[in-house]
Structures are given as structure tokens and as C-alpha cells.
Amino acid sequence: xxxxxxxxxxxxxxxxxxxxxxxxxxxxRFRTGEDFDDEIKLALKAEDFALRYKNLCSLxxxxxxxxxIELEILCLGRLHERGGKPDFYRIPxxxxxxxxxxxxxxxxxxxxxxKIFFESGEVLRVLALAPSExxxxxxxxxxxxxxxxxxxxxxxxxxxxxxxxxxxxxxxxKRCAYQLGGMLAAIHDSVYPDPCIRKTLSENLKKAFLCVxxxxxxxxxxxxxxxxxx
Numbered sequence: 001x002x003x004x005x006x007x008x009x010x011x012x013x014x015x016x017x018x019x020x021x022x023x024x025x026x027x028x029r030f031r032t033g034e035d036f037d038d039e040i041k042l043a044l045k046a047e048d049f050a051l052r053y054k055n056l057c058s059l060x061x062x063x064x065x066x067x068x069i070e071l072e073i074l075c076l077g078r079l080h081e082r083g084g085k086p087d088f089y090r091i092p093x094x095x096x097x098x099x100x101x102x103x104x105x106x107x108x109x110x111x112x113x114x115k116i117f118f119e120s121g122e123v124l125r126v127l128a129l130a131p132s133e134x135x136x137x138x139x140x141x142x143x144x145x146x147x148x149x150x151x152x153x154x155x156x157x158x159x160x161x162x163x164x165x166x167x168x169x170x171x172x173x174k175r176c177a178y179q180l181g182g183m184l185a186a187i188h189d190s191v192y193p194d195p196c197i198r199k200t201l202s203e204n205l206k207k208a209f210l211c212v213x214x215x216x217x218x219x220x221x222x223x224x225x226x227x228x229x230x
Contacts, residue, residue, distance in 0.1 A: 036059070036063065036066055036068050036069060037068070039059055040056075040059065040068060040069060040072060042055075043055035043056050043058075043059055043072075044056075044072065049076065049079040049080040050080045050082065052076060052080065053073070053076055053079075053080035054080075056069060056072055056073050056076065057073070060073065065129055066129075067126070067129040067130050067131070070125070070126045070129055071126055071130075071136075071139055071140065071143075074092070074122050074123065074126045074140070075092060075140065075143045075144070075147075076092065077090060077091060077092025077093075078090035078091075078092070079091065079092070089116070091147075091151075092144060092147070093117075093143075093144040093145070093147040093148040093151075093152075094113075094148075094152070095113035095114060095116055095117035096117065096144065096145075096148045096152075096183075097113070097152065098110040098113040098114050098117075099183050099186045099187050099190070100148075100152065100153075100179070100182070100183045100186070102186060111192075114192060114193070117144075118192075118193045118197065123140070126140070134200075137197055137200045138200060138204065141197075141200055141201050141204040142204040142207065142208065144204075145201070145204040145205045145207065145208035146208045146211065146212070148205070148208070149176075149180070149205065149208040149209050149212050150208075150212055153176045153179050153180060153209075154172070154176055154212055154213075157172045157175045157176050157179065173213050173218060173221055174221060174225075176209070176213070177209070177218075177221050177222045177224070177225045178225050180205060180206075180209055180222065181222075181225040181226050183205065184202050184205065184206070184226065187201055187202050187205075188202070206222065209222055210222070
């Protein structure tokens with residue numbers, strides 16, 4: 001079995017089972033995936049996306065090809081960019097609008113959006129670093145689902161008014177549930193990506209909805225607008 005590679009000097013242990021706590025050549029401490037957690041949490045505390053990206057890139061330089069770090073950079077998308085023309089592609093989860101509001105885009109644009117979301121070079125690179133494909137798609141799609149539900153479903157409905165009055169949370173949640181129901185139906189009826197990934201996306205969108213509307217009877221309201229197969 002191949003040994004562990006030191007992230008500092010590149011020295012490789014003879015066998016993985018003999019992996020020491022410190023590198024025998026340079027004394028750098030070998031790290032597990034869990035060892036990154038505290039540093040990642042600290043990097044993500046920055047509310048400014050540019051600073052958050054800078055923090056994550058510093059960790060990338062320190063620990064090359066670490067899945068958890070690369071995943072966070074991927075999920076940040078291009079939100080750290082400043083200036084230039086408005087570009088929805090800076091928002092990493094925006095391409096999911098191809099399922100949510102398909103009539104707003106041409107077939108060519110929808111295909112482009114989904115290709116970028118599921119098959120960009122960055123996505124495939126982080127996928128290759130993941131412990132398994134299932135782990136990656138669940139991690140990635142949950143983060144993207146949380147962002148989309150929070151910004152493009154909840155916020156867009158919460159900011160709407162009826163006869164000049166702000167909608168109540170219950171009304172907002174019902175409108176959001178119907179919107180998500182339509183989105184899930186579009187995902188179900190799509191031929192891209194493959195069925196397993198579409199199923200994972202649907203499951204994570206529902207999970208994100210329940211997280212965003214936690215404690216608001218969200219599950220029963222969502223189930224009331226879904227067909228059994230969705």
C-alpha cells in the first residue's frame with residue numbers, strides 16, 4: 001500500500017499503516033482531514049468574500065490538494081471578484097436557475113449553465129480529490145442547494161409584497177415550497193445529468209429547504225406540494 005506523502009517536503013513513508021505522526025525527513029506533522037477543520041472554520045469566519053478567498057488560498061498553499069479546502073474554494077465560486085460587469089456566473093449556485101426558471105433561458109443557455117455547474121474543470125478537479133463520488137456530490141450539492149434556497153427561493157419570496165403588505169413567514173414558506181416543487185419536477189423530468197446525480201440534487205434541495213425553514217412545519221408543507229416521485 002502506498003505511503004503517506006509529506007505536504008512540506010514530499011517525503012513518502014514506506015507503508016500507509018506505518019504512517020508516523022511526524023515526517024522522518026523534515027519533522028512536519030502529518031495531518032488527517034479532520035486536522036483541517038479548525039483552520040477552515042477560521043478562514044470562513046470572514047464575512048467579506050475576498051478575504052475569505054484569500055484565507056482559503058493561504059490554506060491551499062499550506063496543504064496542497066486537500067479535499068476539504070478545495071471544496072470550500074469551489075463552493076465560494078467567483079463571489080470574491082470585484083468590479084467589472086454584473087455576472088450571475090460569479091454566484092456558484094446560480095446555474096440551478098436552469099431548473100427553477102427554465103423559461104427565462106434558451107435551451108443553449110440552460111445547457112451551458114448546467115455544464116458549468118456539473119462539469120467545469122474546477123468541479124471535476126475537486127471530484128477527483130474526494131474520498132468517493134457520493135461524498136463529493138452530497139457535499140457539493142448540499143452547499144449549492146443551501147445557497148440557492150436561501151437566496152433565490154426564500155429571499156426572493158420574502159421580499160415580495162401583496163397589496164402593499166409584507167408577506168407573513170407562513171405565506172412565504174408556502175410560496176417557496178411551490179417554487180421548489182416546480183424545480184424538483186423539472187429536475188425529475190430532465191435527462192441531464194445522470195439519474196443518480198439528479199436524485200442527489202433533489203434530496204439536497206429538500207434538505208436545504210428544511211434547514212432554511214427550520215422549526216416552521218416546513219416538512220409537512222413541502223410534502224403537501226410534492227408528487228410522491230419527487
